[in-house]
Amino acid sequence: MLFLDKVxxxxxxxxxxxxxxxxxxxxxxxxxxxxxxxxxxxxxxxxILAEENPTSGTVTFENINIHKLKRADMNEYRxxxxxxFQDFRLLPDKTAYENVAFAMEAAGRTEEEIHxxxxxxxxxxxxxxxxxxxxxxxxxxEKQRVAIARAIVNQPDVIIADxxxxxxxxxxTYEIIQILKKVNDLGTTVLLTTHxxxxxxxxxxxxxxxxxxxxxxxxxxGKYVV
Amino acid sequence: MIWTKIKRTLRSGFVSFWRNGSVSLxxxxxxxxxxxxxxxxxFIGAMxxxxxxxxxxxxxxxxxxxxxSSDEDIAALQKSIKNLPEVSTVTFxxxxxxxTQFRQRHQDDQLTLQALDEIGTNPLGASFNIRAKDPSQYxxxxxxxxxxKTSVDGTGTGIIERVNYSNNxxxxxxxxxxxxxxxxxxxxxxxxxxxxxxxxxxxTIRLAIYxxxxxxxxxxxxxxxEMYIRGPFVTVGLMYGVVSGLITLILLYPMxxxxxxxTFNLGTGLNVFTYYVSNFGQMLxxxxxxxxxxxxxxxxxxxKKYLKA
Numbered sequence: 445m446l447f448l449d450k451v452x453x454x455x456x457x458x459x460x461x462x463x464x465x466x467x468x469x470x471x472x473x474x475x476x477x478x479x480x481x482x483x484x485x486x487x488x489x490x491x492i493l494a495e496e497n498p499t500s501g502t503v504t505f506e507n508i509n510i511h512k513l514k515r516a517d518m519n520e521y522r523x524x525x526x527x528x529f530q531d532f533r534l535l536p537d538k539t540a541y542e543n544v545a546f547a548m549e550a551a552g553r554t555e556e557e558i559h560x561x562x563x564x565x566x567x568x569x570x571x572x573x574x575x576x577x578x579x580x581x582x583x584x585x586e587k588q589r590v591a592i593a594r595a596i597v598n599q600p601d602v603i604i605a606d607x608x609x610x611x612x613x614x615x616x617t618y619e620i621i622q623i624l625k626k627v628n629d630l631g632t633t634v635l636l637t638t639h640x641x642x643x644x645x646x647x648x649x650x651x652x653x654x655x656x657x658x659x660x661x662x663x664x665x666g667k668y669v670v
Numbered sequence: 671m672i673w674t675k676i677k678r679t680l681r682s683g684f685v686s687f688w689r690n691g692s693v694s695l696x697x698x699x700x701x702x703x704x705x706x707x708x709x710x711x712x713f714i715g716a717m718x719x720x721x722x723x724x725x726x727x728x729x730x731x732x733x734x735x736x737x738x739s740s741d742e743d744i745a746a747l748q749k750s751i752k753n754l755p756e757v758s759t760v761t762f763x764x765x766x767x768x769x770t771q772f773r774q775r776h777q778d779d780q781l782t783l784q785a786l787d788e789i790g791t792n793p794l795g796a797s798f799n800i801r802a803k804d805p806s807q808y809x810x811x812x813x814x815x816x817x818x819k820t821s822v823d824g825t826g827t828g829i830i831e832r833v834n835y836s837n838n839x840x841x842x843x844x845x846x847x848x849x850x851x852x853x854x855x856x857x858x859x860x861x862x863x864x865x866x867x868x869x870x871x872x873x874t875i876r877l878a879i880y881x882x883x884x885x886x887x888x889x890x891x892x893x894x895x896e897m898y899i900r901g902p903f904v905t906v907g908l909m910y911g912v913v914s915g916l917i918t919l920i921l922l923y924p925m926x927x928x929x930x931x932x933t934f935n936l937g938t939g940l941n942v943f944t945y946y947v948s949n950f951g952q953m954l955x956x957x958x959x960x961x962x963x964x965x966x967x968x969x970x971x972x973x974k975k976y977l978k979a
Binding site: 493495515516519520521522523527533534535536537546547549550551552554555594598 | 671674678685686689690884885888889890891892893894895896898
């Protein structure tokens with residue numbers, strides 16, 4: 445589904461964030477990307493989200509080079525990828541409901557669909573009773589659950605989660621991972637980066653270990669080795 | 671679908687305007703100052719025009735006709751003056767009218783009246799009073815009158831005895847200079863102040879949107895189209911325009927009311943309050959229109975910066 449072919453990324457100061465990485469992501473996989481800070485995990489996600497262009501190599505999604513997409517097609521592509529970040533990145537002046545609804549509005553859904561789907565998705569992440577709270581009225585775990593609800597509401601093909609549990613305590617981390625597993629069970633590919641050994645072992649699925657911009661290990665039932 | 675989009679954009683803009691109250695308040699205040707500056711520029715312009723008009727209306731040329739000229743010659747001269755494109759009005763004062771006016775002017779001056787009676791005949795000549803459309807055109811009119819003079823003199827039946835322009839020439843020239851320079855100076859000052867206040871408003875709105883730069887990047891990641899991200903910001907910009915425009919129009923009412931008599935006594939011949947009330951429709955269009963354009967364009971351009979990704 446997603447294929448990275450010898451992708452390299454060099455920044456202006458000639459530091460190399462990715463060094464010719466090749467990676468194939470199949471549908472319905474749950475992949476954890478692990479490695480120390482500066483290993484290139486976030487750059488890898490940025491390549492997939494087309495937030496940055498690679499210095500060389502290509503990223504293809506269903507055989508289309510995503511870095512060559514036109515503006516309108518790019519928006520279309522991004523709607524097929526849900527994103528979750530360590531710092532949540534919710535819209536602060538919108539309620540939980542409105543944050544989720546915004547993603548649907550952006551995708552051009554009708555009011556009826558929004559009224560039906562948003563409460564359902566918020567219920568799924570167990571936030572049914574805090575739908576009309578603003579982000580500053582929610583705890584870290586609750587914010588992350590809103591972010592996940594926003595990421596999954598358009599039924600994307602892939603969920604990309606960059607350190608989603610980085611700011612959360614162990615119990616909340618466990619809950620968030622459970623939600624992501626549930627999403628994966630429903631058929632969505634999940635790509636997750638993390639520092640957390642416990643998380644990786646708890647998931648028990650494919651693990652990609654990175655160091656200095658290279659993949660040093662790719663194991664189907666991996667453990668945190670770096 | 672297009673209606674849904676417009677509805678969502680408007681609703682989102684309205685909500686954002688209220689929820690970010692302090693940012694909105696700051697932007698609206700700055701925009702009110704700008705709109706007040708622009709309004710006072712309009713008032714100053716009107717006062718300048720009115721002053722110049724009242725001075726201009728005092729400038730004219732008098733042409734004195736020789737006493738022995740025939741009615742036909744006078745009629746012919748009046749017609750040819752009237753046909754000049756530069757001439758606005760020509761009024762003819764006959765010998766009899768001139769005498770009546772003279773007696774009226776000197777009704778308390780017995781000595782003069784006695785002297786007049788002693789002459790027995792009417793010593794006054796008929797005259798034309800000419801007003802040009804523009805003060806700078808008097809020169810042309812006088813040149814024309816001079817050609818009439820010489821040609822008529824040549825045949826010995828000269829009917830133009832005297833043109834009192836040369837006496838006024840210096841005053842008229844000075845006035846011309848003052849008017850041209852004050853118009854130029856006015857335009858420069860007005861453009862400068864308008865530009866400065868527009869730039870300040872533009873910057874304020876840019877800063878207001880700078881606060882939302884993170885959100886704009888989140889919206890992009892969620893896959894929102896450019897227009898969908900931009901729409902609510904432009905709506906908020908338009909709301910700044912409407913709200914500050916309305917407040918400005920309300921503020922102008924007491925302000926001009928107090929200043930009005932002062933501006934009139936200044937010798938401009940214009941009461942700003944009367945001007946404001948009688949030109950309210952025009953002021954409304956200019957003030958609200960400027961607010962709308964300023965708000966929308968500033969927002970549009972400010973968001974553009976953060977859309978590049």
